[in-house]
Structures are given as structure tokens and as C-alpha cells.
Amino acid sequence: MTRADLMGKLLAFVARLITGAQGHWQGCPPEALQRIYFANHQSHLDWVLIWAALPGELRAHTRPIAAKDYWTSSPFKHWLTREVFNAVYVNRQRTDDQDPLEPLVQALEQGDSLVIFPEGTRSNLGEPQAFKSGLYHLAQQFPQVQLVPAWISNVQRVMPKGEVVPVPILCTVTFGAPMQLGPDEDKRSFLERARAAVVALRPVAG
Amino acid sequence: MGFLTQLRADQQIALLFVIVFGVLALVSVGALLLSLREHGPRWLAGHERFKRDLRAVWIGITVFWLAWVSGPLGATLLFGVFSFLALREFITLMQTRRSDHRSLLAAFFVVLPAQYAMVGLRHFDLVSVFIPVYVFIAIPVISALAGDPAHFLERNAKIQWGIMVCVFGLSHAPALLLLDFPGHAGRGAFLVFFLVMVAAVAQIVQEAMSRWFRRRPVARAISRSFSYRAWGLGALAGAVLGAALYWITPFKAPQALVMGFIAAAAGTLGEFVMKALKKDAGVQYWGNQASVTGAVGLLDRIAPLAFAAPVFFHSVRWYFKLTP
Numbered sequence: 001m002t003r004a005d006l007m008g009k010l011l012a013f014v015a016r017l018i019t020g021a022q023g024h025w026q027g028c029p030p031e032a033l034q035r036i037y038f039a040n041h042q043s044h045l046d047w048v049l050i051w052a053a054l055p056g057e058l059r060a061h062t063r064p065i066a067a068k069d070y071w072t073s074s075p076f077k078h079w080l081t082r083e084v085f086n087a088v089y090v091n092r093q094r095t096d097d098q099d100p101l102e103p104l105v106q107a108l109e110q111g112d113s114l115v116i117f118p119e120g121t122r123s124n125l126g127e128p129q130a131f132k133s134g135l136y137h138l139a140q141q142f143p144q145v146q147l148v149p150a151w152i153s154n155v156q157r158v159m160p161k162g163e164v165v166p167v168p169i170l171c172t173v174t175f176g177a178p179m180q181l182g183p184d185e186d187k188r189s190f191l192e193r194a195r196a197a198v199v200a201l202r203p204v205a206g
Numbered sequence: 207m208g209f210l211t212q213l214r215a216d217q218q219i220a221l222l223f224v225i226v227f228g229v230l231a232l233v234s235v236g237a238l239l240l241s242l243r244e245h246g247p248r249w250l251a252g253h254e255r256f257k258r259d260l261r262a263v264w265i266g267i268t269v270f271w272l273a274w275v276s277g278p279l280g281a282t283l284l285f286g287v288f289s290f291l292a293l294r295e296f297i298t299l300m301q302t303r304r305s306d307h308r309s310l311l312a313a314f315f316v317v318l319p320a321q322y323a324m325v326g327l328r329h330f331d332l333v334s335v336f337i338p339v340y341v342f343i344a345i346p347v348i349s350a351l352a353g354d355p356a357h358f359l360e361r362n363a364k365i366q367w368g369i370m371v372c373v374f375g376l377s378h379a380p381a382l383l384l385l386d387f388p389g390h391a392g393r394g395a396f397l398v399f400f401l402v403m404v405a406a407v408a409q410i411v412q413e414a415m416s417r418w419f420r421r422r423p424v425a426r427a428i429s430r431s432f433s434y435r436a437w438g439l440g441a442l443a444g445a446v447l448g449a450a451l452y453w454i455t456p457f458k459a460p461q462a463l464v465m466g467f468i469a470a471a472a473g474t475l476g477e478f479v480m481k482a483l484k485k486d487a488g489v490q491y492w493g494n495q496a497s498v499t500g501a502v503g504l505l506d507r508i509a510p511l512a513f514a515a516p517v518f519f520h521s522v523r524w525y526f527k528l529t530p
Contacts, residue, residue: 020294160304167310168290170298 004083008059011084015052019045019158019171023053026201027177028148030055034113035178036142037062038135039150040128040198041117043159045166046152050115051085053173060086062113065104067092088114101137108142118194122161128198131191139181139190146178149194151201174201215392222399222454223271230264262507270402273383274395281380282326288508289318293372295505299487300364305354309345309365317341318373325381333381334520337374342366367483372505375512378519385519387456387528396454397522403451404444404466405473405514412440412474428482437474444470456526469518476513480505 015021023030039050047064054062066087072078081087088107090100099105107114118131139147154171176197181190213221237260241253269288273281297310317337324333346362382401383394413431421433448466452459522528 154298157302160307163307165311165315167307168294168297168314169302170294 002083004079007080008084011048012052012056012059015045015048018166018168019049019052019155021049021052022170022172024172024174026174028146028175030058030175032058032061033146034108034111034144035062035146035148036108036113036135036138037115037148037150037175038118038131038194038198039115039152039173041119041122042152042156043122043161045155045159046117047085047115049152049155049171050150050173058113061111062115063088063107064115065090065117069093086112101134104134104138105141108138108145114138118191128195131195133187133191135194136181136187136190143181147180147194148178149176149197149201150174151176151198151203153203172203174203176201219274219393219395222396223267223274226267226399227271230260230267234260234264266402266507270395270398273380278326278328278380278384281383282322285325285376285380286318286322288504289322289373289376290314292376292504292508292512293318293368296368296372297365300368302364303354303356303361305352306349306361306365308352309348309362312345312348313365313369313373317369321373321377322380325377325384328384330381330385330523333377334516337369341369345369371509371512375516376508378515379511382515382519385522385528387526393454393456400448400451400455400462400466401469401514401518402511404448404469405510407447408440408444408470408474409477409510410440411443412436415439425482428485429478432478432481437471437478440474441467441471444473461525465518465522468521469514472517473510473514477510479513480509 012021037050039046051059051062051064064081064085064087066081066085066089068089068091070077071081071087071089081089088103090103091098094100104114104116116135118135119129120132121129135147138145151174152171153174154169157167157169158171159166179194179197185193237253237256245253269284273284276284293314297313302310321333321336324336345365346358349358349362349365379398382397385394385397387393413436416431416433416436419433419435421435423430424432424434445463445467448469449459449463451466452462455462455465457465
């Protein structure tokens, strides 16, 4: 076992200890199919929570998206995202000659699954913000990949913005039924439908 | 009986566990055999509930066995972990605000380890006052420093309560294990056994009596089954069982009767208070499947113990004038 594997096991254990990181597979079973998971974004911990809620054998091929400038800025951050999480790096600054989705497309062509937060930034309000169009473009280019909505509960209570130490509070990740881009669905209605699918997974009790 | 008194304390305790596990195994096998026959849906529902309770008893006894086998350090660590899980469940169900963050961190990562360290080191005088006196003052101070006056008293009360039940109450179970009576050294496990048996029997009798009598409930909005008569009979049954078990404790029979009554009454009332808390938080079981939390229902199981253990512990120490 390498040091990265060990670190991964440790992080998953800590995430479970602090939050329980329970995965509720409501709409589909956890299978080794190529998928794009998309979820609401409230905290830095969102990715770790989804990752810890996945069964161990799916973790290696399910990759997060990381901002290149931030996550390669120190050797430790770079090691963590590259070796442990196998992250896909994207540039936050848009350059004219490069498509920002290019690294994601490459990862999907390799057969990996992705976790994306289509709101783009963390929202502190209960309702997720409007989705960015990346999800639509990926759905267009890879119609065979399942799009799985997910709702992460309670995580904003674990680590509010500006705090560094997490408080132990139980969290759940609810996975919904896979959806697909309709044959002649336009961008706006698809993104609204995707957002509604995520919001619909929110448990009633809060 | 002569043979029993010749055994060393640890041999007696080992024998006790063998007997308890044996009885449990018999009950489990019996339940399995019964379930092989065909039954109506009502019986099946009752059987489901019984199976769930039986599983909880198995887990509970195994925990106590592990606590005893692993010695003082292991026992405190084990119950510390349970406290942590219970407090996590409690806080999840309460609405906390962003400004509670520091207070919660203090509760989980300072108060809890400190309390269990004191139990492990047998500073029992400090164990009894650390949370009610010092933490009671410290938590509101941390809260006030966060600078959010909204619902101040309510937020602090929730955190204080969580600490009282999940940390203070539960930490008295390993404290009992470690309590040394003069001439009764190393037999704390019998005291815990006494406490658990008495509280459990009181609860079962209370349930059965409330079904039997169908009295008007005292507080319908909180519990449909709680009535003074059923409660009194439950506590009395606990006391009688306590008196019958006096020979495993350092008590004489009348003392065991009183101690049994105290433990049984505190345990069943604790269960009742927990019901009120649950109703307030809007859950039926703590481990409600439909709730967001994915909580496992640990709080439900420890509630009677968390209430009975401190009262029992304190009255034993006070009456027998034990100093650490």
C-alpha cells in the first residue's frame, strides 16, 4: 500500500467519524458504470463527503475537479489532489485558445467518472444557485455517460465558511435516479431540469 | 453458595458474563425456533420489535464485557467513543447556528476527553462537578464571545443538555466500573450489572403495567403510556429485583432495595424525559429512517443509563461516604 492509499483511507475514516458520510442510493445502486455525479455545493467538505460515501472500489475511478492555481500552489496540496484524489485540474482564468472543459473531456474519454458542482461556487443560502452550462456540454458530448444528481445534507453545519476545524454532525448524501439529455432539449431547460432533480432529493426534515 | 464465595472477584465476574451470555443465547435460539412457525402480521410486527430490542441487548452486553475485559483504560476509551457518537447524534437533531461552532468544538474536543480522562484517573470528586460547574460557565462564555445574541439562552441550553446527557451521564457507567468499595475491590462490574438489570426490569414492568391498566396518561402529548401508577410499579419491581440481587453488591438487602428504587426511578424517568426531547425535535425514534441524519438510534438505548448512572453513582458514594 502506498502512502497515498493510506492517506485516502485515513481521510475516508475521519470523514466517516465526523459526519457518518452516509450514502443513500435512492435512484440507482452504486455501480461501476461511468457516471457524472452533480451535487449542491455548500462547503469545502462536499467532495470528501461524496467520495467517502462511495464504496471503496468506486473511489479510484471517481475524480473531482480542482482549480489548478490553488491546488498546485504547495507541494502538499498538489500531492493530495494528484495522488490521493486523482483530481482533474482546470484553469480558472479563461484563455482564448483553450476550452475550459478540455481536461474534463479527456478524463471522460479515459472512462473515468466525475463529480462536479455545477453552481460553480459555494452557496450559503438553502437553495442552490442556477447551474453553469458545463454539465450541458458534457451531457451533449457523452450521451452514454449516466448523469446522477446528488444532494448533500447538513454539511454547512459541520464547517461553516471561515472555520477550519469541523464539528461532528451527521451528514447524508442522497443519490437520485440517473437522467439524460433529451433529444431536442435546449440548454436552459436541461440545466433547470438538472437543478430541480438535485433539489428534489432534499430530505423534507431539513 | 459456598463455592461461589471461594472464587476470586474476577472469576465471579467472568461467571456472571457466562451466565448472561448463556441466557441471551437461549432466548435468541428460542425466538428463532418460534419464528419458524407461521404467524399473523400482528405477531410478526411484535416479533420484529422484539428482535430489534434483543439485538440491542446483545450489543449492550458485549460492550460491557469488552469494557470489563479491557480494564480501566479500555473501559473509559470505549465509553468515550460511545459518548462521542451519542453527542454527535444529539447535536445533529438540534438546530444549531453558525455562531455555535466554537462552543460545539469545545464540547466535542475539550469537555468530552477531559471528562473521560478524569474518570480513567479516578478523580471522582472532579468528575461530579467538572461539567455541572465549570463547563456550565465556560460554554456560555465561548458562545457570548462569538457575538451572536439571537436565541442565546436556547442555543446554550441545547448544548449544555447534550453534554449533560451524552457525556456527563454516560461517563458514570465506566466510573461505576472503576469505583472501589472497601472490601469489595475489583467488583465494580457487579454494580454496573445491578444498575442495568434494575433499570431494564423497571422499564419492562412499566411498559407491561401501562398496557395492563390503561390509565389516563399523565402527559398525553409526550407519552401515551406514561402514568404514575405504571411508573411506580416499574420502580417498585426494580427495587424488589435490587433487593433480590443484594448478594452481588456491597449493600445489605434493605440498602439494595433503596438503591434499586433510586436507579429504577431515575432510569424510567430519564426515558420519559427523552421522549419529550424527541417530540420536540420531531422524531419518533432517534434512528428514524426518514430523517436526514442517518442516526442509528444510539441515544434511545443509552438514555435510561445516562440518567440512572449519575444518580446511582452519587447516592452510592454519598451514602457509603466513599472518598476516591
